[in-house]
Amino acid sequence: MQTIENENILDILLSQPSGQLIEAMKKLPGDIxxxxxxxxxxxxxxRLAKIAAEKAGISKNIYAVSRFSDKDGKEKLESWGIKTITCDLLNEKEVRMLPLTENVIFMAGRKFGTLGSEPLTWAMNTLVPANCASHYKNSRIVAFSTGCIYPLVSTSSGGSIETDHPEPVGEYAQSCLCRERIFEHFSLVNKTPTLLYRLNYATDLRYGVLHDIGIKVWNNEPITTRVGYFNIIWQGDANNAALLSLLHTSSPVNILNITGEDILSVSETAKEMGRIMGKQVKIISTGKDASYLNNASKSFDYFGKPTISSKELIRMQAEWIMNGGTALHKPTHFETDNGNF
Ligand SMILES: NC(=O)c1ccc[n+]([C@@H]2O[C@H](COP(=O)([O-])OP(=O)(O)OC[C@H]3O[C@@H](n4cnc5c(N)ncnc54)[C@H](OP(=O)(O)O)[C@@H]3O)[C@@H](O)[C@H]2O)c1
Structure with a gap:
């Protein structure tokens, strides 16, 4: 892939439908x-959903539902022809007003700031799923979840797989397992076809684990981490997988890990960034072997392997930072090993 020069190009690349997704759109009835x-x-x-439907030559409404606390997002979406609906999903009455669509991608959640405001995190990750699973009981639902519902595992395990028993560490991860259980419950009771999409770390260059590491290298800050390893996936691939997952929903729920092929070492990644950036890297602590690691082999069987390798993502991330690319200033806290996000 070429060097990504600005946010416009980045936004376009993150929303490129694969041929597989365009074909899938032709088979997927209803709005999203x-x-x-x-x-x-x-x-x-x-945006990906909108473009994929257009390329498939079918008419599909895409409804973007959020509180839109940041107006820029709403403006961007509307400029791309996507219908936005302002709704607080915690408010059951507001949820009941939402148009019923055949397909739902559920992405609302709360992670950071959990420590000290646990009640809101639990409400967001439990009441909101209940409101939505109940309202959309006749839809197909892909519910975003996280690899944090698994325990930290050693690199020799190859990463947690979907049939492993969840053992979430800390209240954020516990609330995410509860989010899954609520979708599972409604799927069983209402026969709602559902897929739990367990993601480990999307890379979009403006945020993500690679961004967190790369910024430290660029600013000559030492790398200290309690977690030594991680998985990543290009956000464009993760987005394609989310939409394709609509065709793999079932009752009882289907579960799918989503990440890239590799288990990456924090220290080796930092050294590679340093080599590209021409920076000396200071590693103070290499972190423990036990880490949040997903094994996404099942998703590769469904959709094929991600289109961009980890090595290429590291290069893209390093160049983005060197070229002064924008940052969201939303660190992943990937180095947290005690669940206190
Ligand atoms: N990004 C990753 O690498 C990653 C990794 C693992 C899991 N995940 C999971 O994937 C999902 C999507 O990830 P993300 O990074 O896009 O999350 P995100 O940046 O936190 O986006 C979720 C959005 O949901 C909206 N929201 C929050 N509370 C709401 C409410 N009460 N009513 C309506 N909308 C509400 C917020 O926008 P408004 O303020 O405008 O409402 C928020 O920006 C999350 O559930 C996350 O846990 C993501």
């Missing part, structure tokens, strides 16, 4: 609602 659309992933996912 994307709930919690105004986040780091939702904006590019809404």
């Amino acid at each position: 609602s994307i709930l919690g659309a105004n986040g780091k992933m939702g904006i590019s996912l809404c």
